[in-house]
Amino acid sequence: MDKILEGKVGLITGAGSGFGREIAITFAREGANLVLNDIDLESLEETRDIILKSYDCEILLYQMDISDADKVKEMSKEVFKKFDNVFVLVNNAGINGGLYKSLVCPIENYDRVMNVNLKGPWLLVKNLFRKMRLQKFAPVTGKIINIASCAGIEPNPAIGMYSVSKAALIYFTKLWALELAPRITVNSISPGVHITKIYGNDPELAQRFLDMRGVKIPLNRFGTKADVANACLFLASPASDYITGENIVIDGGMTTSINKL
Numbered sequence: 001m002d003k004i005l006e007g008k009v010g011l012i013t014g015a016g017s018g019f020g021r022e023i024a025i026t027f028a029r030e031g032a033n034l035v036l037n038d039i040d041l042e043s044l045e046e047t048r049d050i051i052l053k054s055y056d057c058e059i060l061l062y063q064m065d066i067s068d069a070d071k072v073k074e075m076s077k078e079v080f081k082k083f084d085n086v087f088v089l090v091n092n093a094g095i096n097g098g099l100y101k102s103l104v105c106p107i108e109n110y111d112r113v114m115n116v117n118l119k120g121p122w123l124l125v126k127n128l129f130r131k132m133r134l135q136k137f138a139p140v141t142g143k144i145i146n147i148a149s150c151a152g153i154e155p156n157p158a159i160g161m162y163s164v165s166k167a168a169l170i171y172f173t174k175l176w177a178l179e180l181a182p183r184i185t186v187n188s189i190s191p192g193v194h195i196t197k198i199y200g201n202d203p204e205l206a207q208r209f210l211d212m213r214g215v216k217i218p219l220n221r222f223g224t225k226a227d228v229a230n231a232c233l234f235l236a237s238p239a240s241d242y243i244t245g246e247n248i249v250i251d252g253g254m255t256t257s258i259n260k261l
């Protein structure tokens with residue numbers, strides 16, 4: 001059976017750990033070649049080595065801060081020197097920016113969270129959409145997946161600026177879906193609470209975070225990295241070709257249950 005992403009290239013930001021690494025492994029398993037970005041080169045090399053142990057694919061590593069406009073422009077040119085397409089762009093890199101309510105958040109934190117979580121994805125799309133629109137694939141020539149957050153749906157005061165940055169990313173998703181139709185689809189995924197580096201890889205810390213807000217997860221477990229990577233694979237596959245401008249919530253029912261359990 002043909003693999004879902006054979007002949008296609010996936011560009012994933014923040015691929016040095018967490019969801020980004022898992023998405024990269026999942027795409028490689030389905031035959032994709034990869035452009036992997038992270039701000040941290042060592043973790044990126046680790047992701048590459050893990051993939052090449054199991055899968056035969058071509059990988060371009062690109063260390064950069066996604067909020068650096070010159071670097072993103074440079075990378076967007078480099079990618080097309082090595083590959084003839086970027087079929088899937090996954091805007092995954094993100095930071096929580098510290099535990100601040102929005103009105104006491106230091107200005108530097110505001111700038112950093114907005115630059116990484118919002119300006120970064122905007123720069124990537126801005127630099128890649130023209131080429132993605134002209135690619136050989138049909139009916140969809142390219143796909144964009146933004147990793148947002150449940151915090152972007154219902155405001156979370158404990159991480160106020162993060163909430164705002166992710167709400168705006170969900171809004172960008174809808175806006176770009178309209179701007180880039182009919183050739184490129186744009187969707188977002190909003191994870192709930194998944195144990196990754198963002199929670200110090202610590203389930204107890206994640207549980208304290210839930211308890212602090214009196215929030216429960218109806219499916220009674222934290223999310224896994226695979227829960228998110230599998231949804232990315234669906235959005236990267238032809239099975240989702242008629243879906244654009246949507247935000248898929250993957251949180252075990254957490255957002256639905258807020259104020260109800």
Ligand SMILES: NC(=O)c1ccc[n+]([C@@H]2O[C@H](COP(=O)([O-])OP(=O)(O)OC[C@H]3O[C@@H](n4cnc5c(N)ncnc54)[C@H](O)[C@@H]3O)[C@@H](O)[C@H]2O)c1
Pocket residue numbers: 013014015016017018019020037038039040043064065066067092093094095096116147148149150190191192193194195196197198199
């Ligand atoms: N883990 C969760 O429960 C959860 C929930 C909702 C949303 N998210 C979102 O999922 C995405 C991935 O998070 P994760 O949980 O895998 O965290 P993570 O910290 O394990 O991974 C994030 C990766 O992004 C990289 N990165 C950070 N700033 C960067 C920059 N400026 N340029 C390039 N790379 C950069 C980091 O080095 C890291 O490898 C983020 O956007 C996060 O906001 C996570």
